[in-house]
Every structure is written in C-alpha cells, then in structure tokens.
Amino acid sequence: MKILIIQQKMIGDVLTTSILFEALKIKFPNAELHYLINSHTYPVVENNPFIDHFVFFTPEIEKSKRKLLQLGKTIKNENFDIVIDAYSKLSSNLLTLLSKAKVKISKYKSYTAFLYTHPVKYRSTPLTEAGLAIENRMQLLSSIDPELAQTNIKPKIYLTKEEKEKAKQLLMDSNIHLNKPLFMISVLGSGNTKTYPLKYMAKVIDQIVNQTQGQILFNYIPKQLEEAQTVFNYCEKETQNHIHMAVFGKGLREFLALTFHCNALIGNEGGAVNMAKALEISTFTIFSPWIDKKTWSIFENEYNVSVHLKDYKPEFYSEKEEKELKKEALTLYKEFKPSYFSESLNRFLKTIVANK
Template identity: 30%
Template sequence: MKDLRSFQPRRILVCQQRQIGDVLLATPVFQLLKQRFPEAELHLFTEAKCEPLLRHNPFIDKFHLVEKTGFFAELAFYRKVARHGFDMVFNLQNLPRCRMMTLLSGAPVRLSMKTGSWRDWIYTHTVQEVKGYASETKVTLLSPLGIEWKGETPQVFLTDEERQQARAILRSCGMLEGQKLIVIDSTHRRQSKRWPAERYAEVVRLLAEHDTSFTFLLLRGPGEEDDITRLKELCCERGVPSAKLFIPQPLPSIRLSAACLAEACLLIGNCSSPRHMAVAVGTPSLVIPGASGTAWRFPSPLHDELRPALPCQPCDKIQCDEPHCLLQVTPEMVFRKALELLAR
C-alpha cells in the first residue's frame, strides 16, 4: 500500500511518550486523525504521567499507559495492547518503547519519521521530517494521508467543574473581583533554561507598580516548594504585597493548574510544559527560552519569546557556565514585552 490516501483504518494506534509537554504538542495529530477517520477507534500509547492533561479529549478513544516495570512485564504489556488488532500505527517519537510497540503491533501500515538508519525497516512508510513548530512537525507524519497542519493548537479539554474549582482556588488565595492574574513559571530542572529567580522577582515588582490590579500565581510542580517560597520572599523584599502573590495549598493537580492558567491574562516563564498549556487553554505567553530551540513557540503574536541573537543559541545544553542566552534578557525587557502582549 504505497498510496494511503484511500486507506480506511478501523483501529489506529498513536505512540507518543514523554515528556508531558511533548504529549500535549501531539494533540493536533489526534484531532486531525479523528476528523479524517471519524468511525475509526483512536488509541494512544503513552506514559501514565502524561494521561491527566489528555483526559476528556474527545478525539482519543482509549489509552494504553505503560509503567516502568521491567523488560518482560513491559513486553507482556505490548503484546496485550497489540491484541486490539490495529490497522495503522503512527510512531511520533523514535524511542525504544515506541519502536517496540510499533513492531509488536503487527499493523499492516506503520509510519514514522525517516531516520536513515536500520530502524527504518520497522515501518512500511517513513516521512521526511519538516522542521517547524513542534505540533506542525508531528502532523508531518500524516502527510501520506493527505493531511496537513493548518495552525491547529494543542488542546486541554477542561470541564466546567474544573474551571469552577480553579476559580475557587484563586479566591482562596485572596484574588478579588476585578483583579487580573499573571502566572509566573520560574522553575526548570535544567540550569541552561532557568532564568534567575531574582529577575522574575524584579519583573513582578515592575508589573505590580505599573498596575495595582495585577496579581501573580507562582506556579510550581512537585518538589519545587522551596524554589517558589524563595521567589515569593524575593518579591516581598522588593515591596510587592504578599497578598498579591498566590501559592495554592496544597499543590493543585496538573489539570487544575491548567484551569488556573486559563483564568490568567498572561504567562511569563521558562521553556517548559506550562508554555504549551498556555497555548492549549488560550492564554498569551512570554517565554525566556534560554538554550531551547525555536520549535516550541506557537506561531502567533500572542505567544512570544525573548531570545538574544547569539551564534551559540540555540544549543539545547543541559548546563552552561556562561548562559548569555538567559543573562542578556533583562527584567526591563520582559516587563516591556509583557505590556505589549497584554495590550494585544
């Protein structure tokens, strides 16, 4: 089957593993496949930690969530999934687990990006990767079906109850009627993508002095409590009222964090999954990407970056002794760009 444009699968498997942001960026693939094949079952093979943000997605019929349980237990899991009898498999990520799942699926049509290596024999069709926004690149894999990316965004499908819970969380933090929320995402596991906390605190000060109706949600994940407590202290040292700095207790689930982000007028942060969540819930974003590449910015005037023009950037290093891509971005630059985005 060289020409797939007339192929009508009954059951489709999409393979996409970590990280959470990567899986969220794959949601346009689910949407476009389901729109093309509304009668087909669409299954997703991913990690358990990635499922919450995809919950309630109307384009996914079934999840297959793999855990780190050892080789033989995982092999048995792959075989169990394969018994669903897939007609078509898309491997969006050439990782060992995705390759193994694709191989054991026994599907007559198996697609992935061309690598030019021995791994390509696993697939019946390989596609030359087209560089661009990450979601656009993933949708490239659907090109043998005649499907193209036309600006579809990542999506998080929040329930009305979750939106109400998010508003209740913000009220419990002290948010009042008429105040405007800005989300600050200041943490990152990689030093080369983490703008200094002192600079975030200065941006918060500048914004708080510019408009007294601004309030700030200091976003955090598991294990980041100390970092966020320190950020709040730095803000308070600069004269920002503690009542304007929100740190919900206990830590909200990732879906409720997304629902809180949906209530905001802007996200300011590092290059991590919240920037993709912001696109998915329709909140403008301003990112200091550091060592990150350009594929993570959704092409829209409402989603911007501050990226110095350096010959070494982007490098995607984990660590850097002289991270000029971060340090050349000043709080004043972020403040001015934030006001531009808010005006839009």
Template identity: 25%
Template sequence: MSSKKTSATAQKSINLDHIYKILVCQLRQIGDVLLTTPSVELLKKRFPEAQIHFLTEKKCLPVLENNPHISKIWVIDKKKTNNLWKELKFYRQIAWKNFDLIVDFQQLPRCRWVVLFSRSKVKLTYPPPWYNRLLYTHWQKPEPGYAARFKASILKPLGISWQGNRPKIWLKEAELDRAKNFLAGQGVTKKNLLITIDPSHRRITRRWPAGHFAQLIHQASQKWPNIKFLLLYGPGEKELALRILSQSQAEDFCILPEKMLSLREMAACIAHANLHLGNCSAPRHIAVAVNTPSLTILGATSGAWTYPSAEHEHIQLGLSCQPCNQNTCANPRCLEDLKPEVVLKALEKKLENLVP
C-alpha cells in the same frame, strides 16, 4: 537493504479506505505529548469513523484526559515496569488490538516493542536509523517549523497536513470552576491582572535565574499595583518558588499554593490568567492549549517551540550560540545576561491590551 529499496519501501502507497483503528505512540515528555494533540485531531478529521488509541506514560495522562478524539489511552507506569515478562505481555496486549495504522512519533524502546508485536499493515514514523527500519512500513521526513507542525508533517503519506491546529487540553467546567474558586480564595478579582509564572526547569540551559524572576516580580509589582502572580511548581520545585517569593519582596502580589497543583489544576488556573510567563517547558504549551497569551524566556531552545501567533511570543538574548539545544553549559550567558529590565519591557508591551 540497499538505499534504493529502502526509499521504495518508505514511499509505497497506503490504502486509506480501510483504516478503522489507529494507535498513536508518544510516551513523553508532558509538553511533547500535548504537542501531539493536533495530530490526533487531524487523524480523527481524516478518519472520522476510526477509533484512536494513544500510548503514553502515566505522568502525561492528565493532558490527554477528556479528549474527544481519543477512544482509549494506554498508560505505561515506569515505576511498575520492573518485570520484563509482564512488560512484554502488556505491549503484546496493546499490539494485538488489530490496529490498521500505527503512528510512532518517538521510536523509543517501549514503542518499538508494540510496533514489533503488531500485525498492522501500516506502521508510520519519521525516518528511522538503519537498525529500526525493519519495524516500520512507512516513514516521512518531518518539515521544519513549529513543533506541532513538525509532528503533524509525519502524517503526509495519509493525505494530512497541519492547518494551524493548536494543542488542546479539554478541561471540564467543574475543573474551571474549582480553579476560579481557588483564585478567588487567594484574593484574585476581576480587577486584578493575573499572570502565571513557571520559573523552573530541570535543565540549567532552559532555566532563567531565580534572582531574575524575583527582580522581575518586584519591578512589575511597582509598575502595576493590581497585578497578581501565581507561582507554579512541580515535584521537588517548591523550594525554588519559595526562594523567588522571598527575594521578590512582593509577597502581597504573589500566590504560592501550599500544595502543588496537579497538571489539570494548573491548566485550569492558566486558563483564567491574563498571561503566562516562564521558561521553555510544559506550562507554556498548556497556555496555548487553553487560549491564554504567553511570553517565554528562551535559552538553549529555539523559537520552533513557539506557537506562530501574536498571542504567543518568546524573548531571547540572541547570542551567536543560540539555539544550542544543549542540556548543560558551564556559562549559560544566554539566560544570565538577559536582565529583568529587558524582560519587563517585553512584558509591558505584551500587557498593553490586557490591563483591566
């Protein structure tokens, strides 16, 4: 296919008068799925009569549950997709739901199977590599900036633009009440300053050292006697949280759940917090989604993941190699050389208007 023909195919107009069923594809990761919710909201606003279906992985389902803009969530359980024939039948089942529009934010193999099987007249995505172009009818180059805006900019051919929409998790009152009761049982009162801390990440280039977190907690507990830290952890991460708790020498100021909180339990606890502090991972986006101010420590990643408002900020050392967006590094100075005292000053500034 010539470049001229490719460009013409990508730019042909879309009939916006007959879009009644939409499929959005974003399989992973949890934070990325959450950052897709502004696009879902914008699609529903543009096509209020349309049903919006969402294709994702099982681990990401909790951040989409109870979302009023989504009619149906199609869930891929990777642990059970060990039979190719059954897997293809599932993708075909989705594809044959007569979607008028498919928006694929990832172009992953499982997304491409659904796109391939679908008879949708509009299959929209970001500019695909040459070997994927025949699968899609339209594509749009994303605009740089905040990650949710980056995603939403793909919707430009539909007459949609990002309007500052933040990601959202739709928590039920019962979930918020259970979180409130849990925190009260841990000794948190209205007089306390509650900070949720996410100290983990599977990538070393995005994980501030555990010892730094421990020192920060210790120093903060000396500065604010009414402070409480809720240490969050995911699968296989409790040992890290325990190590930070022990090294902090501030056990009376910390809450470490005996059992790992579910994603929605975590979100509800963050919703009750005064501030969220942590690495560049899903909980920082959850904080935005539940309207809790946040301070994120950046290593390899850029500021494009930070929601553009005074409530949500990041701190970084500012080395010439940042951001590198690499997953490995033999000497991650960007994180190791960012001392707890520096983060404490940023935290102090952030808390000026939050202390009870």
C-alpha cells in the same frame, strides 16, 4: 480503521501530539483511535473527545523489559491497522515492531527507518506560525492522506465546568480579585538547565508587578517549595505583597483550572507554556539557551511571545547548534539578563492589560 499513536514522556509532547486525533477524527469519523502515553501525562488529554482509548506506559513498564514485552503483546493482539510512533525512541521502536501493523509511521532516522513502512523526514525550518513541533507532527499524517498534513489544528485542553468553577471559588476565597490582572508565573523549569536563574526571575516578576499592579501566582509543586520561596525572597517587598504563594495547583488539573482564570502565563519554557496556550491563555516564554526556539515557539503573535538568548547574542551560536550547548546552559543563562527583553515584556504586558 484502528489506529494507535505513541507519544511517551513529557507533558508538552503528549499535549502537542494530541492534535493528530482531531485531524484523524474529522477525516475518518468512524476510526477507532488509541493513544499510548505515560500515565502521569493523562491529565492534559483527559476528556479529549477525539481520543477513544488510552494505553498507559506506567513506571513499572518503564523499569521492566518483561512488562514492556507484555505491553507489546497486548498491542499486537489489538490488531491495529496503523501505528504512528511520534516518540521514536527505543521503547516505541520495539512496540511498533511488535504491533504487526501494516502501516508503521515515524520520524525518519537512518538507524531506525527499516522498522517503519513510512519514515517521514521532518522539516528544519517552520513554514507557518504553528512552528515545527506542530508542523512536523502533522507531517506524520501525510502518509495516510496528504491533505491531513495541511490541517491547521491547535492543541486543546478540555476542562469541565465544575473544574473551572472550583478554581474560581478558590481564587475568590484567597482574596484574589478576578477583575484585576492575574498572572501565573512558570517560576521553575523541569531541571536546572531549563530554569531561568532565580534572581533574574525575581527581576522579571518585579517588572510585571511594577507595570501592571497585577496579582501573582506561582506554578510549583510542594517539593519545589524551597526554590519557589527563594524567588519570592529575591523579589522587592512591594512585589511580595502581590504574590499569593499559598495558592497553587495541588494536581495538574487544578493547575490547569487556575491558569484558565489568569490573563497570562509568564516564565520558563516547558509544559506549562504549552498547556496555557491550549487553554487559549496568553504566554511570555523565556527559553533555555540550549533549547531550539524554532521547534517550540508555536503560534507566536502579540499574545504569545518568546525570548531566547540567541535573539540577543547570536554570536554565541555561530559555531554550535542550541542542543550542543546543554552543558554550558548555566553559564549562558547568566548572560541572559532580564534587561535584554524588558522592552519585549513591557509591550506584551501593555497588550494584555489593554485587552483584559
């Protein structure tokens, strides 16, 4: 059996969808499993033992209809038995159609259902602590074997021993003490509408340092240095003494290896949170006001906590769903004061420090 799974775009989505490979490989150990992903997301699934082959959706393909059709021809020539389109957008609709696979599976949408042999209706309410992002992806496997949809699998990232050791040495060389609390801060989101206000984030970091005397790393890339520095400047002087701005992941794998040595990742919801969970690192997540918490608050417990404006101001959502509020995100963010969740953060930090 030869299966292609398509999941384009974001790192968090690619990581989460990778659970399907483990489920399929356990059930069908001789199946040949291929994963079509955007090339920049490869580091989160690198070394995954359940994925046999990768197909890369490159920036060049994204910009060219001709190259997209060429990719479709390549997929057709692979003669896949099953194509699972977890992305379910125009480009993946086309690639699935061109594949000529006998079994085509995707999320049910009224305007694309005819393209698939098995359009699957997603749940709107989670049944388990896994959350909708996990549960609905597993539902895609129900058309192959109903038992597969009940499988409980968490996303995993596979770091090498060398990557872990190199990151450990970098931390030690940077005068960071691994016997003391160490926190990775997801200081910036993927855009303005997914970034907690910088002054508020500084207050959160102040609380972390004040309560734990912990060491702080920022997750940012060089082009975000100015914004990261702004958060640093907003922090209290004592807090600044605990922040190691010069230590950050120069690439995604280095970020992952550094996070592996942290006690928790705290900050904006997004790919970094999903990656930390896949490394079995505790997380405290601050959701953007327009992102649906039910979908992405996966495997919540005392070690993985998330907060959303809706938890404290449900009246803002009485007439609109979260995704309808994207245009109002910056205004709503101002309402989402750190004081609302300071007690939740306090409990989380106590749990982390007590179990260090």
